[in-house]
Amino acid sequence: MIKKVFLIIFIFFIFSYFSLALPYNFNRELFLNLRIPRFIGIIITGFSLSTAGMMIQLITKNPLADPFIIGTSGGAMLAIIICDIIGFKTYGFVYFFLISLFSITATFLAYRISMFSSLSSNILLSGIAINSFILSIIVFLIIFSRDASINFFHLGFGSFSYLSYDTVMYSVLIFSFLFFLSFFMIKYLIPISFDEEKAQTLGINVNRLKFILFILVSLITSVSVSISGMIGFVGLMIPHITRKLFKNENFKFLFVINSFLGSIFLLVSDVISKSFFYPVEIPPGVITSIIGSIFFLILVIKRENL
Amino acid sequence: MNPVIEVKELYFKYNSHNVINGINYSLNYSNFIGICGPNGCGKTTFLKIISGIYKNYAGSVKVFGKNIRESTNREISKIISYVPGSVFTPFDFKVFDIILMGRILYQNFLSGYSQDDFLRVYNIATDLRIESILKRNFNSLSNGEKQVVMIAQALVQETPIILLDEPTSHLDINHKIKIFNILKSKSFKKKIIVVLHDLKIAFDYCDRIIFMKDGNFRFEIKASELENNYKPISDIYSVNVESIKKYLL
Numbered sequence: 201m202i203k204k205v206f207l208i209i210f211i212f213f214i215f216s217y218f219s220l221a222l223p224y225n226f227n228r229e230l231f232l233n234l235r236i237p238r239f240i241g242i243i244i245t246g247f248s249l250s251t252a253g254m255m256i257q258l259i260t261k262n263p264l265a266d267p268f269i270i271g272t273s274g275g276a277m278l279a280i281i282i283c284d285i286i287g288f289k290t291y292g293f294v295y296f297f298l299i300s301l302f303s304i305t306a307t308f309l310a311y312r313i314s315m316f317s318s319l320s321s322n323i324l325l326s327g328i329a330i331n332s333f334i335l336s337i338i339v340f341l342i343i344f345s346r347d348a349s350i351n352f353f354h355l356g357f358g359s360f361s362y363l364s365y366d367t368v369m370y371s372v373l374i375f376s377f378l379f380f381l382s383f384f385m386i387k388y389l390i391p392i393s394f395d396e397e398k399a400q401t402l403g404i405n406v407n408r409l410k411f412i413l414f415i416l417v418s419l420i421t422s423v424s425v426s427i428s429g430m431i432g433f434v435g436l437m438i439p440h441i442t443r444k445l446f447k448n449e450n451f452k453f454l455f456v457i458n459s460f461l462g463s464i465f466l467l468v469s470d471v472i473s474k475s476f477f478y479p480v481e482i483p484p485g486v487i488t489s490i491i492g493s494i495f496f497l498i499l500v501i502k503r504e505n506l
Numbered sequence: 507m508n509p510v511i512e513v514k515e516l517y518f519k520y521n522s523h524n525v526i527n528g529i530n531y532s533l534n535y536s537n538f539i540g541i542c543g544p545n546g547c548g549k550t551t552f553l554k555i556i557s558g559i560y561k562n563y564a565g566s567v568k569v570f571g572k573n574i575r576e577s578t579n580r581e582i583s584k585i586i587s588y589v590p591g592s593v594f595t596p597f598d599f600k601v602f603d604i605i606l607m608g609r610i611l612y613q614n615f616l617s618g619y620s621q622d623d624f625l626r627v628y629n630i631a632t633d634l635r636i637e638s639i640l641k642r643n644f645n646s647l648s649n650g651e652k653q654v655v656m657i658a659q660a661l662v663q664e665t666p667i668i669l670l671d672e673p674t675s676h677l678d679i680n681h682k683i684k685i686f687n688i689l690k691s692k693s694f695k696k697k698i699i700v701v702l703h704d705l706k707i708a709f710d711y712c713d714r715i716i717f718m719k720d721g722n723f724r725f726e727i728k729a730s731e732l733e734n735n736y737k738p739i740s741d742i743y744s745v746n747v748e749s750i751k752k753y754l755l
Binding site: 257258261262263384387388390391393394395397398400401402403404405406443447448451 | 554557558559578579580581582583584586587588590593595596597598599600603604607608610611613615616618619641643663
């Protein structure tokens with residue numbers, strides 16, 4: 201296990217280097233003002249998406265759940281587009297609050313609708329419906345606003361460009377706080393992902409807990425969406441890989457390593473997106489979606505013990 | 507003194523279908539109680555109502571004088587632990603973590619599990635002879651082992667009452683006997699209420715057996731009173747007396 205951890209740290213550093221150094225035209229100004237915030241943005245996005253994915257899979261007891269699929273990211277994206285249209289662009293707590301409000305609403309709609317039946321896969325079904333509904337609203341809004349369309353093209357598949365220190369530092373601050381909070385939640389997450397009725401008899405107020413956890417997940421997801429747009433499949437894929445790699449480990453450890461793997465995956469896709477088609481930079485969300493959808497298919501076909 | 511469990515005029519509807527039809531019951535001194543009855547007679551529902559999972563019932567349920575409907579889950583979990591019939595979990599957990607969950611009611615938001623909690627888990631595990639599987643993953647266990655783990659979890663909860671929902675319904679005879687021996691040995695200090703299908707086991711281990719049909723308690727007998735009760739038992743299951751006799755001998 202220590203070997204694996206070292207390997208992961210090693211890979212993390214290698215790709216950090218590539219992500220910072222590519223493309224090779226070193227310029228101190230450029231490095232400090234563009235690449236460092238971009239790098240921090242990637243790391244935070246990876247951390248938050250994989251953590252949110254892990255949590256939402258545990259809450260819904262569904263190994264195929266993901267904040268991208270159930271509409272949490274979509275809700276946040278809608279808020280960004282609306283902010284863009286009304287001309288509110290300064291990143292800060294108010295902006296973040298607005299974004300998270302939308303993503304919380306979207307998540308709760310999906311959750312609330314799924315409660316009408318007791319199937320655990322139901323949140324996926326209602327989530328997909330909510331998600332496509334939100335996406336169509338976004339497209340609708342974009343048609344009537346040219347400014348927003350640029351932003352949509354920019355954030356629809358994720359992007360780490362144009363990140364400033366301000367934006368990144370806010371998100372680091374917010375995310376650290378949320379990650380800290382979710383760390384305390386782990387001991388409650390295990391029972392409700394084990395069996396909800398059982399959790400109830402263990403003295404947990406399941407409905408209230410789920411309410412809090414859904415808010416937490418939406419907030420964590422909004423952190424990533426607010427800085428880098430919609431990047432799919434990270435939250436779906438990474439927790440599976442973590443669980444596969446570290447089958448016998450403590451849950452808190454899984455939580456940490458999971459977030460690291462998430463940022464590694466984003467660093468890799470960032471390197472690919474910058475270098476493979478240079479000088480054209482393809483959005484990292486495209487890369488994650490390509491890898492992720494193949495992974496998803498393998499998951500569906502194999503469907504072994506998750 | 508308050509009766510341990512006092513149920514008055516209990517009604518429960520599930521999808522506008524009456525599952526529990528006016529149960530009146532009070533449990534005082536028996537320690538090992540079996541609830542038997544045909545499928546769908548409301549046994550499991552009854553357990554879930556007492557353990558506080560279903561709170562939208564009509565009537566009153568009091569445990570140690572405490573009204574279940576008005577108690578929080580945490581308050582209930584200090585006096586009642588519930589072992590579900592079977593657990594399916596898509597995610598794998600370590601057996602140790604699962605048993606440790608039974609201690610969560612003694613935690614607050616900020617505290618983690620203490621050394622004392624770990625010690626209690628180890629003690630129970632040694633007691634039930636499952637210390638060798640503590641590090642294994644739950645989904646890699648056999649059904650019998652899973653059930654023992656779930657009982658261990660209920661035991662670390664340290665409640666005076668344990669409810670079990672068909673703990674041995676798909677286990678082999680070896681595990682059946684093992685689990686009921688565990689329960690019997692615990693029943694001197696705790697009240698144990700178990701829903702079960704196997705009448706033979708019920709008459710071997712339980713002090714008293716309640717027979718349910720159509721959402722109501724029909725009658726309650728002591729295990730030693732089997733001889734005189736073949737007729738009512740056969741009525742409960744709508745089979746003839748001879749086949750019940752043959753089965754129970």
